[in-house]
Amino acid sequence: MxxxxxxxxxxxxxxxxxxxxxxxxxxxxxxxxxxxxxxxxxxxxxxxxxxxxxxxxxxxxxxxxxxxxxxxxxxxxxxxxxxxxxxxxxxxxxxxxxxxxxxxxxxxxxxxxxxxxxxxxxxxxxxxxxxxxxxxWPVIETPPSPVLCGFLFTGQDSMRLYFAVEEAGVIAADVRLTGALTALLAALPTLVREEERWTADETDPHCVHTVDLTTW
Incomplete structure (x- = not known):
């Protein structure tokens, strides 16, 4: 197909x-x-x-x-x-x-x-x-930035998160579900904006760049 x-x-x-x-x-x-x-x-x-x-x-x-x-x-x-x-x-x-x-x-x-x-x-x-x-989880006036606008389970211990980043587009971050999750979640808004981390995934039309944080 x-x-x-x-x-x-x-x-x-x-x-x-x-x-x-x-x-x-x-x-x-x-x-x-x-x-x-x-x-x-x-x-x-x-x-x-x-x-x-x-x-x-x-x-x-x-x-x-x-x-x-x-x-x-x-x-x-x-x-x-x-x-x-x-x-x-x-x-x-x-x-x-x-x-x-x-x-x-x-x-x-x-x-x-x-x-x-x-x-x-x-x-x-x-x-x-x-x-x-x-x-x-009441509605808040100021949403988080960047906003989470999608996700996909990619393995038993991994998922791809889709963030809408202003002036860039949708950035997909690949993360693991184990490890230092508290630190990762706190750092995610900054990490997905770091252009040096951006790579391309031609198989995924839902984002313009991807960020591999599975080993972060």
């Missing part, structure tokens, strides 16, 4: 905010299943859309994952809500993905016509998470 995707270079502030908002809202579903044994395995930022990556709880191999591309706005050009994106994702993973001759990063890519997909209604767990998230 052919590789697809226009590399994310410039930043649209509204799109980045929307991608970051949906990413934050769906983070819990890396541990809580979307449906049955299907979990969130990534959120990939792309132009005017988010790509929700789904698979089994420990799936990291591209051929075991499916990326569902959902537009950031509806047919009335209004921004979609994160609960609506969750509802669509849950419907989509409830059945076998439709055939697609398109791929991205080795994953099957399904472009979703949201007008033809009925979002699944919220379940009890969604409501519980919404209450607890709102109380424990």
């Amino acid at each position: 052919p590789q697809l995707g226009q590399r994310v270079s410039g930043l649209c502030e509204e799109a980045v905010e929307q991608q970051a908002y949906i990413t934050r809202f769906l983070l819990d579903y890396t541990a809580v299943p979307l449906r049955s044994q299907i979990f969130l395995r990534g959120m990939l930022p792309t132009r005017d859309a988010v790509r929700i990556v789904a698979g089994a709880a420990d799936a990291v191999a591209p051929n075991t994952l499916v990326a569902y591309e959902i537009p950031l706005v509806d047919n009335d050009d209004e921004p979609i809500s994160a609960p609506l994106a969750l509802g669509w994702a849950r419907t989509l993973v409830s059945s076998s993905p439709p055939y697609s001759d398109t791929s991205v990063m080795g994953m099957s890519l399904v472009r979703v016509d949201t007008s033809a997909v009925e979002p699944a209604p919220p379940v009890h767990t969604d409501q519980v998470l919404r209450v607890l998230r709102t109380l424990a």
Whole structure:
């Protein structure tokens, strides 16, 4: 299947905010299943859309994952809500993905016509998470900088984090999930801005540069 995707270079502030908002809202579903044994395995930022990556709880191999591309706005050009994106994702993973001759990063890519997909209604767990998230993690006026607008599990002990960096574009940082995590998380905003660390990854159209912090 052919590789697809226009590399994310410039930043649209509204799109980045929307991608970051949906990413934050769906983070819990890396541990809580979307449906049955299907979990969130990534959120990939792309132009005017988010790509929700789904698979089994420990799936990291591209051929075991499916990326569902959902537009950031509806047919009335209004921004979609994160609960609506969750509802669509849950419907989509409830059945076998439709055939697609398109791929991205080795994953099957399904472009979703949201007008033809009925979002699944919220379940009890969604409501519980919404209450607890709102109380424990209230909305703040000043978002973090750079903002996290996506992620992808790349191994059992590694993941790629996508940051929107002003005047640069989306920078992807590869990190390990063990080791000096406290120090790494504190340093990440600085490390992803250090141009001498930037390299190119032609296989990933969701970023303009990558930073390898797996040995940091």
